Amino acid sequence: MRITLEDAMVEMGACARAAKAALAGAPADAKNTALMAAAFKIELRKNDLLSINAADLARAQNESEAFRDRMTLTPERIAGVAAALREIAALPDPVGRIVREWTRPNGLRFQRVATPIGVIAIIYESRPNVTADAAAIAIKAGNAVILRGGSECLSTNMLLARWFREALAEAGLPADALQFVETTDRAAVGHILSGLKGTVDLVIPRGGKSLVKRVEDEARVAVLGHLEGVCHVYLDRDADIDKAVAVTLNSKMRRTGVCGAAETLLIDRARLADLYAPVAKALKDAGCTLKGDAAIRAIDPAVEPAGEDDWSTEYLAPILAVAAVDGVQGAIAHVARYGTSHTETIITENAVTADRFLSAVDSAIVLHNASTQFADGGEFGFGAEIGIATGRLHARGPVGVEELTTFKTVVRGDGQTRP
Amino acid sequence: MRITLEDAMVEMGACARAAKAALAGAPADAKNTALMAAAFKIELRKNDLLSINAADLARAQNESEAFRDRMTLTPERIAGVAAALREIAALPDPVGRIVREWTRPNGLRFQRVATPIGVIAIIYESRPNVTADAAAIAIKAGNAVILRGGSECLSTNMLLARWFREALAEAGLPADALQFVETTDRAAVGHILSGLKGTVDLVIPRGGKSLVKRVEDEARVAVLGHLEGVCHVYLDRDADIDKAVAVTLNSKMRRTGVCGAAETLLIDRARLADLYAPVAKALKDAGCTLKGDAAIRAIDPAVEPAGEDDWSTEYLAPILAVAAVDGVQGAIAHVARYGTSHTETIITENAVTADRFLSAVDSAIVLHNASTQFADGGEFGFGAEIGIATGRLHARGPVGVEELTTFKTVVRGDGQTRP
Numbered sequence: 001m002r003i004t005l006e007d008a009m010v011e012m013g014a015c016a017r018a019a020k021a022a023l024a025g026a027p028a029d030a031k032n033t034a035l036m037a038a039a040f041k042i043e044l045r046k047n048d049l050l051s052i053n054a055a056d057l058a059r060a061q062n063e064s065e066a067f068r069d070r071m072t073l074t075p076e077r078i079a080g081v082a083a084a085l086r087e088i089a090a091l092p093d094p095v096g097r098i099v100r101e102w103t104r105p106n107g108l109r110f111q112r113v114a115t116p117i118g119v120i121a122i123i124y125e126s127r128p129n130v131t132a133d134a135a136a137i138a139i140k141a142g143n144a145v146i147l148r149g150g151s152e153c154l155s156t157n158m159l160l161a162r163w164f165r166e167a168l169a170e171a172g173l174p175a176d177a178l179q180f181v182e183t184t185d186r187a188a189v190g191h192i193l194s195g196l197k198g199t200v201d202l203v204i205p206r207g208g209k210s211l212v213k214r215v216e217d218e219a220r221v222a223v224l225g226h227l228e229g230v231c232h233v234y235l236d237r238d239a240d241i242d243k244a245v246a247v248t249l250n251s252k253m254r255r256t257g258v259c260g261a262a263e264t265l266l267i268d269r270a271r272l273a274d275l276y277a278p279v280a281k282a283l284k285d286a287g288c289t290l291k292g293d294a295a296i297r298a299i300d301p302a303v304e305p306a307g308e309d310d311w312s313t314e315y316l317a318p319i320l321a322v323a324a325v326d327g328v329q330g331a332i333a334h335v336a337r338y339g340t341s342h343t344e345t346i347i348t349e350n351a352v353t354a355d356r357f358l359s360a361v362d363s364a365i366v367l368h369n370a371s372t373q374f375a376d377g378g379e380f381g382f383g384a385e386i387g388i389a390t391g392r393l394h395a396r397g398p399v400g401v402e403e404l405t406t407f408k409t410v411v412r413g414d415g416q417t418r419p
Numbered sequence: 420m421r422i423t424l425e426d427a428m429v430e431m432g433a434c435a436r437a438a439k440a441a442l443a444g445a446p447a448d449a450k451n452t453a454l455m456a457a458a459f460k461i462e463l464r465k466n467d468l469l470s471i472n473a474a475d476l477a478r479a480q481n482e483s484e485a486f487r488d489r490m491t492l493t494p495e496r497i498a499g500v501a502a503a504l505r506e507i508a509a510l511p512d513p514v515g516r517i518v519r520e521w522t523r524p525n526g527l528r529f530q531r532v533a534t535p536i537g538v539i540a541i542i543y544e545s546r547p548n549v550t551a552d553a554a555a556i557a558i559k560a561g562n563a564v565i566l567r568g569g570s571e572c573l574s575t576n577m578l579l580a581r582w583f584r585e586a587l588a589e590a591g592l593p594a595d596a597l598q599f600v601e602t603t604d605r606a607a608v609g610h611i612l613s614g615l616k617g618t619v620d621l622v623i624p625r626g627g628k629s630l631v632k633r634v635e636d637e638a639r640v641a642v643l644g645h646l647e648g649v650c651h652v653y654l655d656r657d658a659d660i661d662k663a664v665a666v667t668l669n670s671k672m673r674r675t676g677v678c679g680a681a682e683t684l685l686i687d688r689a690r691l692a693d694l695y696a697p698v699a700k701a702l703k704d705a706g707c708t709l710k711g712d713a714a715i716r717a718i719d720p721a722v723e724p725a726g727e728d729d730w731s732t733e734y735l736a737p738i739l740a741v742a743a744v745d746g747v748q749g750a751i752a753h754v755a756r757y758g759t760s761h762t763e764t765i766i767t768e769n770a771v772t773a774d775r776f777l778s779a780v781d782s783a784i785v786l787h788n789a790s791t792q793f794a795d796g797g798e799f800g801f802g803a804e805i806g807i808a809t810g811r812l813h814a815r816g817p818v819g820v821e822e823l824t825t826f827k828t829v830v831r832g833d834g835q836t837r838p
Contacts (some may be wrong), residue, residue: 014476021755025779104800108789114780117811134699203809242835250836294485309422318584346555358722358829360695370527379524379837392536392620393641394813398827409594409816410777415662417669418798 005183009326011190013199016119016139016144019174024116024142028093030171035136039085040415044134045163046078053128060152066257066316071126071153080133084384088136091383094401095142100174100350109412114405116142118201121192122386123215126150131160134206134386135178139168144177146200148192150207151184158182193218205386205401211315224395225402226387228314229259229342231372234331234357235279236348237270243369244275244347245282251345251370251372254285257316258320259388260343260365264311265322267329272299272324280322288318295324332360339363341401342388343375364388364396423510424602428610431598432618435538437565438596442618443535443561446470447512449590454555456586458504461551464582465497472547478616479571485676485735490545490572500551507555510802513560513820528831533824535561539749540611541805542634544626550579550706553625553805554597558587560823563596565619569626570603577601612637613777624816625806628733636729643814643822645806648678648734648761653750653776654698655767656689662788663694664767670764670791676735678807679762679784679794684741685750690716691743693764701710707737714743747772751779760780760809762794764768783807783815 053073060068061213077292097114120143122134131149138145149157161180167174181188197220203217204224212227233251235244267275291306310321324419327332346357346366354368365375377385382400389395472492479487516533540560541553550568557564562653568576580599588594601605603694616639623643624634631646652670654663670681686694710725729740744750754763764786765776786795796804801819808814812823
């Protein structure tokens with residue numbers, strides 16, 4: 001009898017589901033031991049990982065340089081992966097945490113207690129470090145996890161997943177709590193999104209627009225969306241010029257391929273004359289290409305024109321669209337129209353203007369006088385993250401271990417009945 | 420040109436969306452004024468409401484007694500509706516609440532601030548008081564709301580909705596923040612569930628199994644599910660007999676039509692001999708019909724047999740399925756197999772056994788020595804609720820004003836850039 005992909009996926013879901021209760025009830029020590037064991041294996045067997053990653057890279061000659069860079073493991077990156085696992089192991093256990101407690105006049109004592117979500121499926125693209133981070137964060141939060149990585153890194157990811165399963169077993173936890181989809185068949189994703197309803201409690205897509213769109217269209221289970229970040233820097237009329245230069249440069253150029261990188265610069269028309277030149281110079285010196293609206297091109301004709309599409313483009317490259325706006329209200333309106341509710345920052349010395357921006361901009365993360373590249377679980381102090389959620393429910397912004405828990409309400413009484 | 424239902428629904432969504440920002444930024448006073456004004460109108464125009472409700476009831480002659488009872492408004496119930504609105508107005512404003520704040524070593528100051536969700540669609544069945552409660556809770560949390568009530572109460576609901584829109588306008592808020600679907604065409608629900616993707620941020624179904632199933636199957640937007648409550652009372656071997664009788668009776672019979680009513684009684688086989696008789700007597704005296712498994716029928720042959728379906732039936736009636744189980748582990752296993760993750764209680768004087776049950780039972784609400792009928796936002800101290808969420812994300816248990824907010828992270832710096 002031939003085993004179909006559907007059979008295999010159902011079996012995988014059943015295995016994860018069966019491991020769920022053991023993970024949910026696992027003591028913190030067991031989960032941490034598993035993460036430490038995985039870190040140890042990754043360091044010890046570094047050369048196996050490098051050579052299998054080299055084989056994946058050899059098959060990916062036609063991919064872009066940026067893509068291949070994200071796929072690539074180096075000894076330093078491997079050390080970083082292991083270090084991240086140890087950091088996650090060192091985090092406080094999020095399960096059983098009492099989020100809130102209160103007592104009612106009738107004597108009933110209420111506790112809102114953090115519990116695991118259950119079975120989480122994570123569908124992601126190229127980076128192999130996501131395999132380790134996602135597995136570790138999900139396990140730390142007491143969840144069983146189904147991982148589906150990008151096909152280009154299949155061999156690297158499979159090896160990492162196998163070591164995680166070994167590590168779980170060594171810690172006395174079911175290896176089946178980690179399932180890795182060992183096929184590049186895209187139909188497998190469809191099975192996760194609709195066929196595993198009732199088995200998978202949450203799907204987290206992490207990747208480009210087309211992946212997230214597919215997940216949102218097809219999912220019959222809850223989704224924690226990680227949409228693109230068309231992040232904005234707004235330089236207000238009361239901006240400090242040094243902060244404006246430093247924060248804009250860092251927001252755009254520190255790393256251009258991350259979702260928290262700025263893609264649009266908005267400048268208050270009232271300060272265009274003195275703010276644009278130094279900011280543009282710093283960006284150009286760092287290798288950034290600018291695209292401007294009419295107002296920008298009027299003062300810097302060498303800049304290429306920005307079209308309507310540019311305002312909603314996530315370049316993930318050293319390109320920045322620049323527009324003049326009419327004060328903070330103009331900036332708020334521009335972000336509302338083109339933004340992706342990810343991360344935006346205002347540079348101003350005026351606290352009232354800052355509060356207006358922070359309050360009116362409806363994004364997961366809003367900053368004042370700080371770089372958009374702080375949109376990161378590590379920078380938030382979460383230790384690690386699976387991504388930046390841009391949906392509106394459950395979690396917004398960095399998704400770390402706490403965000404992969406839910407809660408129940410425990411009520412203790414002494415025989416109370418309701419009148 | 421004929422206006423199609425689809426056009427009308429799109430227009431309705433656009434109106435709600437346009438009102439969203441005004442509601443999100445509304446001062447607490449304005450929202451509370453609107454709720455107080457609605458309460459005032461409802462009391463002042465009580466007779467209009469009673470006569471239109473009588474007309475709805477006259478058209479619903481073929482419905483069951485329980486259904487007609489839920490539809491019915493009385494002067495007392497109307498006073499209750501107005502009182503609930505005033506209570507919701509008196510609650511602290513959930514928007515802008517600082518959920519958490521922390522500072523990082525680089526000096527960045529983080530605040531997790533509660534914000535409205537946006538546009539919430541609430542699809543519910545017969546009770547007209549839900550129209551008022553749902554509107555009030557959504558508005559209090561700064562959301563625009565689209566209401567779709569049960570067709571049997573259409574006239575009553577339309578009148579209530581119209582008064583709310585008047586009240587919003589009188590408080591200086593856009594009347595369009597409340598939209599009521601003024602048709603009984605079931606296709607309207609389909610438009611909300613899939614056609615208004617990008618407009619509606621959250622759908623809350625409140626009603627029976629078939630409604631919730633339809634919403635879950637068709638929704639292309641986030642859903643806060645309110646599934647049925649097959650709630651369990653477990654009488655442990657260390658149960659106090661008086662508490663066992665009182666809590667079981669209250670859990671089943673206080674009101675049989677609410678989702679927190681017990682539907683299954685589990686009794687530790689070790690105490691069947693002395694616990695069953697007094698509990699069964701109290702239930703029967705109160706008019707409850709018992710259905711038993713083989714062990715129950717062995718000691719009480721007059722009880723009709725419970726079939727496999729009974730363990731997963733939400734009777735919402737004075738009927739209780741009773742089974743003997745092997746201790747707390749047997750109870751946990753029964754709940755895991757047949758429960759709906761709503762509300763379960765354990766009656767025991769043994770704290771260790773209680774903790775085992777409270778920890779292992781994966782329901783939104785787990786109680787110790789207290790009635791399942793405490794599964795209610797008012798009893799939790801939330802003031803009011805839209806229902807009891809049985810999904811796993813964002814909110815579990817009673818959904819009150821805080822549960823209808825989400826959050827954003829506000830980060831304040833002084834020019835920080837990320838290394």
